[in-house]
Amino acid sequence: MASTIEQRSESPERLARPLIRLAKTHGLSTSFFDQLGNYTEISDEALVAVLAALGVDASSEQSIEHALEQAAQADSKRLLKPTITTIAGSPATIELNCTADETVNASIELEDGTTFAGTIATRTIEAGHHTEQAEQAEQTDHASRAKHTEHITPTETTGHIALIIDASLPMGYHTLTVTAGERHGTATIINAPSRIPVPTAVQEHHRWGWMTQMYSVRSADSWGVGDYGDLKLLLGDAAKSGADFMLINPIHAGAPIPPLEPSPYLPESRRFLNVTYIRPQNIAEYATLPAEAKAQVDALHASVAERNNDAGPMDINAAWHAKRQALRIIFDAGRNAKREMEFMHFRTTAGPDLESFATWCLCFELWGAPWESNRWFFEKSIDSSEVQALVEAHKDLFDFNCWLQWIASEQVNAAQQAALDGGMALGLMMDMAVGVHSLGVDAWANPERFATGGVSVGCPPDFYNQQGQDWGQPPFNPRYLESTGYRVYRDMVHAMFAHAGAVRIDHILGLFRLWWIPAGLGAKNGAYVNYDHEAMLGMLAIEATRVGGMVIGEDLGTVPDYVRRILADHGVLGTEVEWFARVDDSPNAGDPYKPACDYRKQALASVTTHDLPPTAGYLQFEHVKLREQLQLLSGPVEEFAASALAERTAMMNRLVESGYLPQQYADNVDEHIQSIVEAMHAMLADTPSLLLQAALVDGVGECRSQNQPGTSWEYSNWRVPLADEHLTVVHTDEVFQSSRVQALAQVMCGTR
Template sequence: MSKKQEMESEERLARPLIRLAKAHGVATSYNGQQGEFIEIDDDVLIKVLAALGVDASSEEKAKKALSDLEDEKHARLVEPTVLHVQGSDSTVTVNHGPLDVPQASITLEDGTEYQGVISTKPGDGATAYPLDGELIVNSRLVIPADLPLGYHTLHVKAGKRTADATLISAPKRVNLIKDLQNGQLWGWMAQLYSIRSKDSWGVGDFYDLGNLLAGAKTKTGADFILINPVHAAEPVAPLTPSPYLPISRRFINFSYIRPEAIEEYDRLDDEAQEQIAQLHDSVRANNTDPDFVDRDAMWKAKVPALWLIFKAGRSIKRQKAFDAYVKEAGGDLEAYATWCLCYDKWGAPEDDPESWENRLTKDSKEVKDLRKQYPDTLEFYKWLEWIADEQLTAAQKKAQDAGMKIGLMADMAVGVHPQGAEVWWNPQRFAKGATVGAPPDFFNQQGQNWSQPPLNPIDLANTGYQTYRDMVHGMFQKAGAVRIDHVLGLFRLWWIPQGNSAKDATYVYYDSAVMLGILALEAYRANGVVVGEDLGVVPDYVADSLKEHGLMGCVIEWYAQDSNGFVPPKKWREYALASVTTHDMPPTAGYLNYEQVKIREELGLLTTSVEEFQKSAEEEHNGLLNMLETNGYMPAQWREDEASHEQDIIEAMHVALCDAPSKLLAAAIVDGVGERRAQNQPGTNNEYPNWRVPLADGKKNPILLDDLFNNERLLSLADTMNNALAKKNAR
């Protein structure tokens, strides 16, 4: 990569490789974090194109691929996916012979025929394109502004040729829900697994979530809780700790099931219930372990309990409900359940050519034979998903019944595990030979490789974005809001070719208009809220598009800095979820006491001397306190004895937070109880117990859900939020 000029030369832009890359949405240059211009090396472009299934290994092959692409574009009667934004006419290009007159009709999502008039107007006037001895011209179909919202089918006919396209009719933007139109809402942020009750199995679960949501509303007045992703995981221990590396984003992590809350539990005889009680007792002590959340012990105890309940059978009514769920979930559920069965019987997939996942496909005889050999186990994994779906839905219902305006805010991870069910069953959905990450920046000078295979934008377009639609729809069925981790991924992702470092990579662009349109449509149907995590450097066009589509961004008080220091909250964005901290930092009590310095020093993560890092941390610390003091959020004398005023300072930070115009405000439950330990230390795996730190106070006393809403410090923070907002609204 080079940093010579500020734009690509005409000579470079004329090269077949560069033209081919741009035609496929592969960036041939970009601007780094400091605005420096960087051109992408040919080797990287060739490898990324190969991951898209395009051979550009020589100039001749690049020329041929470019020619083939143009032929394919003109041979196609209509693009496979078409976006219509309700409220204004939209046009669709149709390629056809010079004497053909295009005709079109629309089958609406409900199966009825659209009665509006689809008119035709001349195309772009370009010279006719020669293809297979014929000339191809184009016309434009005009889709009327009043086309109903939904996923429809556009039927196009021109001469003897016909084609269908997925026609997505979406709202222009995600409109604010009623309670946000002229006001703000506040809620909590929590790591579900860390919040255990006396009846948990050592890990917080969906039954706990329902009680957490209801209690947060009735005891603190909160209107939502943002939790960690609860996407599907492995079926057998050891379980991956990180919720951001799921096996499938389409389904739910069934390890969060509470066995005793399953309706069929009551069908068990006394002996079976006693067996479950004994299994529960074997891990009950883990609920008060202050040091470690032991998912594996939990799951090893919970699986036999779930088998007992599964074997008890279901009533006719319940069996019909299960059958209906399986039918609706369709092939994706078949994929995940089959993958779980293979994992169960053959062991964890390995990065080895002889591993079952690398040797076999869904159509392999061995896989089909395994399904026939263990039909009960296959059904068991489908049943687990059904139960998990029921219990997560019930948790949101508890939130709504308690009066929460939003309830659960679900978190959507960026991607999936490279050896997970989605990649194995549907490899065509993903780029082969590339993973997703981030380019070099101030914090990671070598860049980051997240090891997740990116969705293939070509396959998305060819399939009407079905994979993405199903995922978003599923999340909104069980939540009042969805937070999208790394929302820039809807616009572009940093693709790292296999064998390359994270620096030797480039961006690949996605059709953000379609993906944002789907989000807007699903949010509209669910009367939900969409939050995009857009921290860090965000290109202007991305920020503008997010704002235009009504998506909330994110603001973190510790990160809200510019060249003049910390930005007062009154100047923050309106369309944002604002909070003091985030899960990638120590809780505020820890951060104020330089926990971030201690962790990085102990783990050898510092790129400078500890003295330099400590100095920069102290400057940041003092800068934030200066902002609080200057703007009247705390008195100067607190700084003379910060240790005695730790809780006061944290609450002052939340008073400042409430002064922001941001529509959504969030307080972290760890800040409410005085916890100091980080949930996640970026740049580490097992060197630090990431995603395995249980909820405790500043002295590592475990805090159970049963006592959480009696905690004086947490109630004081809740009062701070409520009083600050009430005072603000009374002005």
């Protein structure tokens, strides 16, 4: 009997179908490999729905044929691509959609507004070949996929014209203008370094840092929630411990008034900062307040200050309710001429996006939260007369929201400066969330940036989420991004590097493709939509190079090998987590863990992540107890407990075998938690990874999870304050006085 050959790619018959051809034309992957390497084809239902979200009608055979014809016509008329990525320091070849008998003129306006004085030559393409689609490269092993890291390679066709731009084009964002006969075209050129250079300090030897949920660490001056004042102190003290960076939770902007969304990974805007973390007492104008006003601010602080000593879930709404009143008092007191000039400069530099954000905040506060029964989000656009009238009538509140962003920016900058002054190589490492709230300012003020039709972003089923995940966030429209030179992404990255020495990108696969989930089909039945990763990686390279920074990509889960290769080629670090680092990336709990020497060099390595309990809790099966308590298990608890035990045993075996832990400690885990935590970090310190990371929760002995995936309000996600193993709050000024934290720092420094 003949053996069955496992299918690994789409059949010729499927590829010939008009729907499949249409989907590929518009950047959809019609098949993919899951985390286990299983080949999966996207359903017709999902393809039709996702195409509709891109404005393409594929509801019938006739509409599919019409859409294919439209796409072919549009492509034939386009003189050049609207976004082109090239490599700084190398000549660039850009194909034009015109023939040799047309007269071609081209010029480049540089980022600074001047005209490029270098050479732009033309040549006729005599012969060539069509570049394979990225997704086709994914279907096999694709060693050739690494070629995609080079500058744009034209799809050459006999008799067409190409522009040759000499290597003197400076790094940056430029505008190419081309005329060919009577046709005219413009394009954004992203002229980026081929890779992000490793900072000199990191080249010398690998560097380590701390990870913390900033809001969880509080002091006597906090308002019940950790703030930018705490961050400044933490960074200064962390530098003294030998650390060179500190990764914190995303600090993107949220709602202007309670109720607040606790998850930092579901912001209202990624362009601006979370103002709830402002410390009023650190604002320059606080010190010069009139006595009565200052007493009011102090009384508001006193009303919530006692919460800083409570180890229970933080009341983020009560904290912001009190703090916002205090901030308004300080704002109303005014500023001197110099400070007012600085504020106005900030507003001018931030541009129209700040005005949009302040307008959204105004509508939110006066008309109500858009996710409740209020319809203004859907019925009134930002340009409507009603909205403009509201802004005019409440100019003070509009200005207040702009001012909050200025103050937040000042305080984050002060924290980063404290880190650098303390001798940190990188300082603050910011975390970029995958997307934004569907009813946030970005989606309201600029709906053209996002896909329509009720699609949301998530991920297909994997080891840890067998039903897949729907994050409820609207995806960027790749057509819009391409037509505008990915400007919205550039502004976001620039804003983050303005405050930080490194940026971690959550779910970095999103630079290549995002899993779009049509409304009502469930997370399993989505489709991957491809993005121009070269454009976004180019912007990351430009912004990181300009500040001597680094980029780290969270590449856990369903991430194809070619993505990791491309990221590495661009100088983007990947992510290694000890609890996930099994030999051959096995998904099976109990399979052996790989030795330290097998970790990637081009990576940020850590023991744990924010989606797992702290290491002390993980070793004591807090995740098993919590999932049983919250009824999150799909099978018997005994089965999950057995897998957790097998996982822990495998880790103990690795530590013992590699000489980091004596066997008697491995045989009696509960009595040697701190020693085991330190042993796991000692193994981490022996990896070749460029950056290493220890969590403050592991330093103080905390056992509770900060976040339990799969829950919302069933668990106090993102509201757990920092406490030790006895549930005693560890305050900001106490963290680095802790003997456990000091011991862990010594392990990371290699002095113990």
